[in-house]
Amino acid sequence: MIEVCEGQVFRAALSGEVVLEARVNIAKKFGEVELIRFYEQLAAMGAHMAPPLSKVRLVECASIVGDKDAHVLASALECGAEFLLTLDRRHLITPEVQAAGLSTKVLTPGEFLQQMGLES
Numbered sequence: 001m002i003e004v005c006e007g008q009v010f011r012a013a014l015s016g017e018v019v020l021e022a023r024v025n026i027a028k029k030f031g032e033v034e035l036i037r038f039y040e041q042l043a044a045m046g047a048h049m050a051p052p053l054s055k056v057r058l059v060e061c062a063s064i065v066g067d068k069d070a071h072v073l074a075s076a077l078e079c080g081a082e083f084l085l086t087l088d089r090r091h092l093i094t095p096e097v098q099a100a101g102l103s104t105k106v107l108t109p110g111e112f113l114q115q116m117g118l119e120s
Contacts, residue, residue, distance in 0.1 A: 010083075012047040015075035050079040064100050065091050073097070076104045085109050 019042070026035050053074045061077070062070035069091045076084040084106045086092045097106050107115070 012045045013050055013076070013079045013081050014042070014047045015050040015053070015071065015079075017053075017071040018075060048079060050075040053078060064096055065094070073102075073104075073106075076106075077102065083107055083112055085112050 022038065023035065026038050053071060057074045057078060058070050061073040064070075065073050069088065072086070072088075072092065073084065081104050084092070084104050085108065086106065087108060089108070092106055093108065
């Protein structure tokens with residue numbers, strides 16, 4: 001995915017909450033070397049930062065995906081993302097999300113690459 005964004009085919013968007021959550025998880029599971037690699041990859045992507053989230057948007061998204069993951073979906077919607085790429089099949093790639101009629105399509109990275117004809 002990073003290579004796709006680096007090539008300017010698509011532009012990544014992130015939120016402060018998502019970056020913080022990833023930072024904590026990477027540091028806990030993998031350590032400092034991988035955390036540094038994560039930040040280097042973020043810098044290389046030139047990602048757009050999502051605007052601060054409104055409480056209304058968070059409540060709306062919590063009703064679809066639950067409180068813990070509401071910020072992820074809300075950030076994608078707030079920045080007008082066409083796609084939200086995630087590996088979280090339990091909370092974000094669900095029938096409820098599909099049925100919500102969102103402007104953002106939620107896919108795994110593999111599904112995204114396949115749909116875009118970019119898989120190798």
